[in-house]
Amino acid sequence: MKKLLSLALGILTAIGGFVDIGDLVVNAQVGARFDLSMGLVVAVGVLGICVFAEMSGRVAVCSKRPTFDLVRERLGPRMGLLNLVASLIVTALTFVAEIGGVALALALISSVNPLLIVPLVGLMVWLVLWRAKFSLMENVLGLLGLALIVFAVALWKLGPDWGDLGHQMFTAAKPGDETWTTYAYYAVALFGAAMTPYEVFFFSSGGVEEGWEEKDLSTMRANVFVGFPLGGLLSLAIAGCASTLFGPLGVDVASLSQVALPVGVALGKIGLAVVLVGFVAATFGAACETGLSTGYSLGQYFGWQWGKYVKPGGATRFHLVLVVATFLAVGILMTGVDPILVTEASVVGSAVALPLTYFPILVVANDKDYMGEHINGPLANALGTVYLVLVVLAAVAALPLLVITGMGS
């Protein structure tokens, strides 16, 4: 019974924790402009994050080594450092976007200027990173994030033509007024939003933090293969809502209030209240995860004690990095930069940085020395290779597409 409960808890937090600011914004934008014609891209991205999260979780269980230990071991200190810098930039950018997202969501509730809320959010994030227990942080924010299921309810209430949505999704029916280059740009952005690199740092380091053993492998797999796809359905629901409401009007999504609007239209005040709770929980949870990821990757590259499984006094450099990262993020947001713009930049950056972390994981997951009997099977290797090619393609295409399309305008 206890095992079943913990399994259910894990799956629920995986669903609630799946969506972050990047998913919220990009899915709503894509839904409004392309209807559900990119539904398959979301599906491909979700399967991709499942494949790699499972692999990195398995590597963490078997070798007790998280991602960045392996990056330095397998690529050497020089390539590893390049990788560290690129990953840190993208993760820090995502951290900025998530904190900005929390502030925007709180601003929607309180009508206070988000700039005034940002320092408070920074302080709260840092307090959680410093004080809260790892599992408590994960569970509370993950469960609250489930409030985003209200998007699925809203979509049902809005009553779209389901046959039409299905048709758009499975035939990738690009609307006539958009070009294939913008389509490709948003496809890469969606892919980057679904497969952000920090999720892999966080997932593998979290496995070490929570002391996963071989017997926890099946729980980990259930979390990944049930929780993540259901979280992916939430992404599709967000796109579906935006498509149903904004598609016919030809409105572009440029703010967080617009992402929430379909829920307000469908379910009124109550719906709006629930979706705002979901926004705050999802972005706050992701802010904690990205914040920790900056400390994880630096600590693991240089060999410092990292993690919340020791007291803060035992991992002082790690906690110092968290303080500095939070200050930096708050400072960047206080310049008045639009968090939605930062989010767009961070998902494209994620697409560029993806191969850097996925390649070493794929290599080590095949190393008998580390993995013993839990080495990659033929299916994991086939999928892993297909995705390696896909992430390399997305990484190469991302920046040229960004320039050509002028960030998709």
Added chain:
Amino acid sequence: MDDRFAMDNRLDGQALDAALHLLDRQVIDEDGLLVCKVDDLEISFYDFGSPPAVTRILTGPAALVPRMSSRTGHLLRKRWISLGVQYADRDVPLAISLDHVVHLGSGVHLDVSREGLLDRQPPPDDGVRIRRLGELLGMKVESNHPELRGKVLDVRLEPVEGRYLLRHFVVGPGRPGSLLGYDRGDFNGPWLVAVVVERLHRHIRLASCANVSEADIDWDAGVVHLREDTTVDDVSFD
């Protein structure tokens, strides 16, 4: 976090490759707390008879910075020193004696606590000269043997009673991916990656270096001269 038995102990085996199995690994103390990375390794060359051996783990910026630069690491090393010219030991890395290593798996486990553990690398005893593995890796190999072409990619060590004797050089063209381990044969990679890396590294060989003395290595020019009696072997384990 006790990961002491996450992997078999390499020290119980016949041989290990310094760059592949030891360099850049995490060092963990007796309580499972993290200490540092293996940023470089100290190699001792003995004047009287004994074969060269890896003797200490080196760590800290003074060990890591030179490895970031070109093979000799002079440029970045000089910059690093110039940032703190007043420190006499700026260029001396921190060291851990390999006597403290009890288990070598996915991490390097010590039998001591991390508190106050790291001290500067001591000067060598009489009749001993010390070098770093980072200097040796990437050196050009000169030999009359037709199969030995390219650079020193790794050194194979033999753990003997707490000592790590330098037995072989892994020699091959310096192409990317030699730290992936595909070339040493203990690996079943995804087909695509394995084929590419195996093709890139098909000229890799194991050269015995039991007879190499420090004089055979030109540290400034970065060249290793292998003598006539060098034997050549396949590089894969067992």
